[in-house]
Amino acid sequence: MQPGMDHLDALEAQSIYIFREAFARLKKLALLWSLGKDSNVMIWLARKAFFGRVPFPALHVDTEKKFPEMYAFRDHYSKEWGLDLKVDYCPPVEAIDPTLPPAARSAARKTEGLKLALNKYGFDGLIAGIRRDEEATRAKERVFSPRGTEGGWDVRDQPPEFWDQFNASPPPGAHLRIHPILHWTEADIWAYTKRENIPIIPLYLAKDGKRYRSLGDADITFPVPSTASSIDEILVELEGTKIPERAGRALDHETEDAFERLRVAGYL
Amino acid sequence: MNIIASNLASNATLATPNGTTRPQVRIVIVGHVDHGKSTLVGRLLHETGSLPDGKLEMLKAVSARRGMPFEWSFLLDALQTERDQGITIDTTQIRFRTRSRDVVLIDAPGHAEFLRNMITGAAQADGAVLIIDALEGVRDQTRRHGYLLHLLGVKQVAVVVNKMDRVDFSAERFGVIRDEITAHLTGLGLAPTAVIPISARDGDGVSERTAKIDWYNGPTVVEAIDALHPARPLDELALRLPVQAIYKFDDRRIVAGRIESGGLTAGDEIVIMPAGKIARIRSVEGWPSSPADAQGAGRSVGITLDRELFVERGDVIAHVGSAPRDTRRIRARIFWLHEQPLAAGASILLRLGNKETRAVVVAIEKAVDPGELSSAETKAIARNHVGEIDISLSQPLAADPYVDNPRTGRLVIEVNGRIAGGGLVLSVDAGQRAVPVDIVPVESALRPDERSARYRHNGAVVWLTGLPGSGKSTLARALERKLFSDGGSPILLDGDTLRAGLNGDLGFSPQDRTENIRRLAEVATHLARNGHVAIVAAVSPLREDRAAARRIADNVFREVYVATPADVCERRDPKGHYAKARAGVLHGFTGIGNDYQPPESVELAIDTSSCTVSDATDEIERMLIRTGILFDEVTDLAANI
Numbered sequence: 001m002q003p004g005m006d007h008l009d010a011l012e013a014q015s016i017y018i019f020r021e022a023f024a025r026l027k028k029l030a031l032l033w034s035l036g037k038d039s040n041v042m043i044w045l046a047r048k049a050f051f052g053r054v055p056f057p058a059l060h061v062d063t064e065k066k067f068p069e070m071y072a073f074r075d076h077y078s079k080e081w082g083l084d085l086k087v088d089y090c091p092p093v094e095a096i097d098p099t100l101p102p103a104a105r106s107a108a109r110k111t112e113g114l115k116l117a118l119n120k121y122g123f124d125g126l127i128a129g130i131r132r133d134e135e136a137t138r139a140k141e142r143v144f145s146p147r148g149t150e151g152g153w154d155v156r157d158q159p160p161e162f163w164d165q166f167n168a169s170p171p172p173g174a175h176l177r178i179h180p181i182l183h184w185t186e187a188d189i190w191a192y193t194k195r196e197n198i199p200i201i202p203l204y205l206a207k208d209g210k211r212y213r214s215l216g217d218a219d220i221t222f223p224v225p226s227t228a229s230s231i232d233e234i235l236v237e238l239e240g241t242k243i244p245e246r247a248g249r250a251l252d253h254e255t256e257d258a259f260e261r262l263r264v265a266g267y268l
Numbered sequence: 269m270n271i272i273a274s275n276l277a278s279n280a281t282l283a284t285p286n287g288t289t290r291p292q293v294r295i296v297i298v299g300h301v302d303h304g305k306s307t308l309v310g311r312l313l314h315e316t317g318s319l320p321d322g323k324l325e326m327l328k329a330v331s332a333r334r335g336m337p338f339e340w341s342f343l344l345d346a347l348q349t350e351r352d353q354g355i356t357i358d359t360t361q362i363r364f365r366t367r368s369r370d371v372v373l374i375d376a377p378g379h380a381e382f383l384r385n386m387i388t389g390a391a392q393a394d395g396a397v398l399i400i401d402a403l404e405g406v407r408d409q410t411r412r413h414g415y416l417l418h419l420l421g422v423k424q425v426a427v428v429v430n431k432m433d434r435v436d437f438s439a440e441r442f443g444v445i446r447d448e449i450t451a452h453l454t455g456l457g458l459a460p461t462a463v464i465p466i467s468a469r470d471g472d473g474v475s476e477r478t479a480k481i482d483w484y485n486g487p488t489v490v491e492a493i494d495a496l497h498p499a500r501p502l503d504e505l506a507l508r509l510p511v512q513a514i515y516k517f518d519d520r521r522i523v524a525g526r527i528e529s530g531g532l533t534a535g536d537e538i539v540i541m542p543a544g545k546i547a548r549i550r551s552v553e554g555w556p557s558s559p560a561d562a563q564g565a566g567r568s569v570g571i572t573l574d575r576e577l578f579v580e581r582g583d584v585i586a587h588v589g590s591a592p593r594d595t596r597r598i599r600a601r602i603f604w605l606h607e608q609p610l611a612a613g614a615s616i617l618l619r620l621g622n623k624e625t626r627a628v629v630v631a632i633e634k635a636v637d638p639g640e641l642s643s644a645e646t647k648a649i650a651r652n653h654v655g656e657i658d659i660s661l662s663q664p665l666a667a668d669p670y671v672d673n674p675r676t677g678r679l680v681i682e683v684n685g686r687i688a689g690g691g692l693v694l695s696v697d698a699g700q701r702a703v704p705v706d707i708v709p710v711e712s713a714l715r716p717d718e719r720s721a722r723y724r725h726n727g728a729v730v731w732l733t734g735l736p737g738s739g740k741s742t743l744a745r746a747l748e749r750k751l752f753s754d755g756g757s758p759i760l761l762d763g764d765t766l767r768a769g770l771n772g773d774l775g776f777s778p779q780d781r782t783e784n785i786r787r788l789a790e791v792a793t794h795l796a797r798n799g800h801v802a803i804v805a806a807v808s809p810l811r812e813d814r815a816a817a818r819r820i821a822d823n824v825f826r827e828v829y830v831a832t833p834a835d836v837c838e839r840r841d842p843k844g845h846y847a848k849a850r851a852g853v854l855h856g857f858t859g860i861g862n863d864y865q866p867p868e869s870v871e872l873a874i875d876t877s878s879c880t881v882s883d884a885t886d887e888i889e890r891m892l893i894r895t896g897i898l899f900d901e902v903t904d905l906a907a908n909i
Contacts, residue, residue: 160384162391169685
């Protein structure tokens with residue numbers, strides 16, 4: 001971090017750099033818009049990087065099981081922000097690997113939906129809003145992360161990545177995941193959302209003693225106890241908590257390796 | 269990981285908004301495999317109270333289920349594959365706090381097979397903790413990691429000597445290892461900030477100086493981490509804005525990039541390297557609003573220029589007068605990660621900043637295994653080894669030596685679309701010609717003797733040097749007219765005329781003057797090789813520059829010293845330059861003062877204050893006949909008429 005820049009300035013500048021690298025080096029990009037707090041920050045950063053516009057589609061891979069507030073948010077802000085919104089649907093749960101635990105199996109629909117969308121549009125780069133601090137396996141991610149032709153992630157054979165020089169040449173048929181906010185924390189996301197006045201889905205704020213820290217499918221995502229009814233209060237809450245962000249995401253906790261298996265198969 | 273910051277000690281700090289006010293340092297933990305990195309990290313998190321609720325219990329339960337005793341390293345080995353192998357295969361990042369720092373801890377693997385991951389982790393760090401097993405001592409991977417920290421530019425290293433419990437907390441054993449590693453790191457220019465005896469398993473030396481190490485009075489690991497400094501400021505260096513892209517989303521043409529060093533503001537006069545085109549920054553653009561103040565290092569910016577110039581991704585924008593060098597040749601010290609050793613003659617893809625160019629490795633020197641104590645030099649750089657390479661680039665680029673600018677002085681090498689190595693720029697050879705691997709000069713359709721038969725002369729560079737006002741241009745024009753009327757092919761290259769076009773990017777700094785002379789010499793030599801007589805009129809005050817021009821033109825170079833006395837030159841003052849210089853409005857003017865270095869040996873010296881223009885021209889012609897440029901039949905023919 002350089003003098004004259006605060007922590008959020010430094011995070012923002014790095015993310016913008018990553019967006020511009022992705023746009024310069026890949027041919028057909030899309031931004032994965034999950035409607036959550038992280039991907040909304042990503043869209044904001046993309047607009048900063050490209051001076052007000054997002055020069056690639058925002059792809060929503062829809063499980064059709066999101067909260068109504070999320071759909072309302074999508075329909076409103078895709079227009080207001082001038083996004084090239086593409087909505088694609090996930091296959092039914094019956095089509096998914098039955099050996100996965102129930103919540104992971106449900107979440108794996110998204111992986112399959114993503115594969116279908118990739119084949120349909122032929123994207124060579126997908127911009128995703130994962131963060132290192134969210135989950136142990138995500139901490140090992142690269143900023144430019146190659147995926148196999150089946151969309152899989154080979155954590156054992158990741159290319160070196162240093163000095164902001166990125167591996168951006170996916171083999172034919174494969175694609176890259178680009179992670180512009182990999183280096184952000186949950187608290188950074190909230191502090192930036194507040195500073196930039198980025199709209200959020202109200203589910204993140206406490207109601208009747210509970211709020212959602214992370215938003216997924218309505219049937220496998222649960223609120224956590226909280227009295228934080230504003231972003232400032234969320235920041236204070238995060239300062240003291242030792243509860244993991246994804247505590248309310250059932251799929252993470254079924255077995256010790258459920259999430260990793262999902263990720264190796266191509267989950268975000 | 270899901271590890272959220274908490275205070276080291278109850279009275280350590282007041283709660284601050286996350287990460288916004290305290291300095292953040294990024295630390296990598298490196299060292300030989302099995303020397304205890306992950307154990308140290310687990311212990312650090314425990315001792316700083318940074319573990320999420322239930323995490324320790326969960327891992328203890330997992331261990332029990334697997335019938336294994338609990339290990340601190342399990343905290344990090346969250347991946348199934350890692351647990352199975354018992355080694356860290358990729359970097360993991362954990363956050364915690366010390367008294368005065370927010371720490372991002374990067375745990376990098378120690379296994380040689382995963383050196384690429386260690387580099388990925390270490391390249392992000394401000395400081396490093398190098399861990400050594402007290403029983404095993406300094407091992408090959410300890411040395412290799414030490415060397416790589418140095419190559420990656422990590423300048424702060426704390427050493428911990430772990431597993432002191434295995435050597436009965438022997439101060440003597442600790443002393444031996446401390447001296448060995450201190451000598452090794454100091455030899456790399458990387459003196460350790462501390463060497464600390466610890467037992468990560470039991471907690472000695474991590475956050476407390478326990479009774480078992482009462483003979484040690486240096487800092488604990490936590491104190492040593494607390495003493496590391498954040499990254500060094502880049503604002504103080506010269507402006508470097510590598511161009512990422514040009515955007516034309518609307519009527520603005522925005523040049524986008526991240527300021528790697530220095531700063532900029534609207535109105536700045538800039539130069540775009542390597543082409544050397546000069547422009548002014550018209551505006552600094554932004555969204556939702558444009559920034560009003562100056563922008564410093566680290567910012568991702570967009571600017572517009574005051575004129576339409578060809579700018580492309582990979583160019584580097586700098587301030588006029590402090591530009592990086594443009595070059596086709598680079599010498600670098602690199603580390604190599606690819607299975608296939610890097611050998612001389614290899615064709616590679618090089619990335620430096622946002623520039624990408626094909627290149628050829630011309631030479632390899634000092635290729636060694638940095639893990640070995642006295643490693644034999646090899647011809648190729650093997651995987652996980654280091655070496656110095658000379659690289660010839662197919663396109664020119666702008667670069668700085670690493671010592672001048674750490675951001676624009678480093679490069680990576682790509683093989684088959686994947687980063688295979690990286691390193692630091694040791695030197696850039698400005699102006700040196702690329703080794704002609706990709707360059708295939710097209711030969712002229714005409715033979716030299718065909719031209720000389722028509723022109724009745726051979727090709728030459730006639731280089732007129734002397735003070736401003738000495739009569740160089742006058743003589744050059746007279747000579748041009750004379751040779752032309754004799755059927756020859758003279759071409760006048762005037763220093764000032766070329767500055768209006770070809771050399772329009774050059775100013776009057778010593779480097780720019782040297783480059784001006786080099787280009788004049790190159791153009792003149794090209795003409796001479798094609799049978800013309802290139803007449804160069806240029807002050808060219810430095811002996812060294814003229815010697816360089818003679819080297820370029822070689823055997824066709826004919827130097828004429830126009831040795832008119834200084835007072836005569838000033839009296840003539842045909843361009844009014846002397847007057848301006850005396851009035852103090854023309855800087856860097858050669859003429860008043862002693863900055864003209866008269867030649868010591870030339871083909872001809874003429875004092876124009878004591879002869880006519882036509883006498884002087886004749887004298888030059890006679891010299892050219894005498895030295896085999898002009899065919900003297902011309903005069904014979906004239907005599908026979």
